[in-house]
Amino acid sequence: MSRHLSQTIHLIAEELSKDEWKRLSFLCGVTDTECPSFDVRRMLMSLMHQKGLDETFLMELMFKMRRYDILRSVLNTNRTEVERMLGNNHVLSEYRVLMADISEDMDTDDLKSLVFLLSANFPRERLSKIKSLLDVIVELERQDQMSCERMDLLEKHLRAIQRTDLARKINRYQQRGAGNVEMGNAVTYREYSQNSVDEYRMRSKPRGVCVIIDCVGIDGAYWNKTFKCLHFQVITHKLLCVRETLATLKDVARRREHYWADAFICCVISRGSATDLLGIDSHGPGLNLDTVKHLFTPECCPGLAGKPKLFFIQSYEVPRPQRCYGGAGYYDYRDADLETDGPVTSYGVETVPANADIFWSHCWTNEHQLEDQNHHSVYLQALCTSLLKGQKRKMNLVDAHMEVNRKIYEHNAKETGAKYSINLRHTLRKHVCLS
Structure with a gap:
């Protein structure tokens, strides 16, 4: 090995943390890294000498580890150039690259849950040494329970801990029958394009309008911060009566931004019942949900035709409001109340079913909870956490909401006097990923 290449390996090793050493070794197919004398420098030098590999291999390693700074400072290249140079010619096993990427996407709680489910598969002395998903994979490989052709066990347990986003990556890999298995001779293998899941477009800036109507005045800020992080234009209204709430929603439905947006979100916190909202009104007819x-259906809001419309409602239940008899009343929808702007026919409104593309998440709990000055909605906090986590993991909204359901279930099991009920319905025709 040339002196220059040895020096390059030394400089790279100096830039990597111990965790990155482990990841690099895993990518190279070297899993016995616990030996006291193990040195990543010697491992790389030996491997490259045996396989006749050159500096291009080091570029591929740093590219797959996302250490683009090392590409620049040590290898005198950049991400774009390496991506172009590699093309479909790779040395690293796609299976190991996939496992390393999945390991990076798992947090500590996910790992603990996964290890708990797999604990019966591991010798007791090995459990305490598991620090990452890569340790789990290495142990499963040792027991011949996992390989590039046998990944069903890991996929099943990832789904069990609600990491369906990661399980889908494994499923797509297995379906396309990908790649070279281990780092043997330097080989070329075909990069298969992933079967793209049918998703709603989510690229406009901002993604769309998010209207928040907080008629209680304690938790609206959580939603405000969350949906700004999700790249929505947030409009907040506080402490509205029913008449004002209806007028506000009508005004939002007429906004021209919908024509250029990719989605719409409506969030409401209000006293009410399972079917009506009261706003700050103490009595009288409510606004029917x-x-x-x-x-926001296509006939009333043509700019949102064919686009996902997401509704998140937190109700604090009071005795059911009395509806107006003998007519619709001003709190009910009437076609004459609405004005529409824009080229309706150009959006093909007639071809989109009126109730299509709706995600409806409605949670309700007893009004008496508001008597506690320290009260915060369990539903709302769980929802915000789940949506932000889903953004990071590029999860489908329906899958991300499963975490909200779980939090509600756990809360109800502990707090029998302050239970929440939740109703989730949707007519989405594609996946929604709020990335």
Whole structure:
């Protein structure tokens, strides 16, 4: 090995943390890194000498580890150039690259849950040494329970801990029958394009309008911060009566931004019942929830035709409001109340079913909880956490909401006097990823 190449390996090793050493070794197919005399420098030198590999291999390693700074400072290249140079010619096993990427996407709680489910598969002395998903994979490989052709066990357990985003990556890999298995001779293998999941477009800046109507005044800020992080234009209204709430929603439905947006979100915190919202009103007819939904259907809001419309409602239950008899009343939807702007026919409204593309998440709990000055909605906090986690993991919204359901279930099991009920319905025709 040339002196220059040895020096390059030394400089790279100096830039990597111990965890990155382990990841690099895993990518190279070297898993016995616990030996006291193990040195990543000697391992790389020996491997490259045996296989006749050159500096291009080091570039591939740093590229797959996302250490683009090392590409620049040590290898005198950049991400774009390496990506172009590699093309479909790779030395690293696609299976090991996939496992290393999945390991990076798992947090500590996910790892603990996974290890708990797999604990019966591991010798007791090995459990305490597991620090990352790579350790789990190495142990499963040792027991011949996992390989590039046998990944069902890991996929099943990832789904069990609600990491369906990672399980889908494994499933796609297995379906396309990918790649070279281990680092043997330097080989060329075909990069298969992933079967893209049918998703709603989510690229506009901002993604769309998010209207928040907080008629209680304690938790709206959580939603405000969350949906700004999700790249929505947030409009907040506080402490509205029913008449003002209806007028506000009608005004939002007429906004021209919908034509250029990719999605719409409506969030409401209010006293009410399972079917109506009261706002700050203490009595009288409520605003029917079906009316709220109908205001944003294609016939009423053509700019949102074919686009996902997401509704998140937190109700604090009071005795059911009395509906107006003998007529619709001003709190119900009437076609004459709405004005529409824009080229309706150009959006093909007629071809989109009126109730399509709706995600409806409605949670309700007893109004008495508001008597606690320290009260915060369990639903709302769980939702915000789940949406932000889903953004990071590029999860489908329906899958991300499963975490909200779990938090509600756990809360109800502990707090029998302050239970929450939740109703999730949707007519989405594609996946929603709020990335």
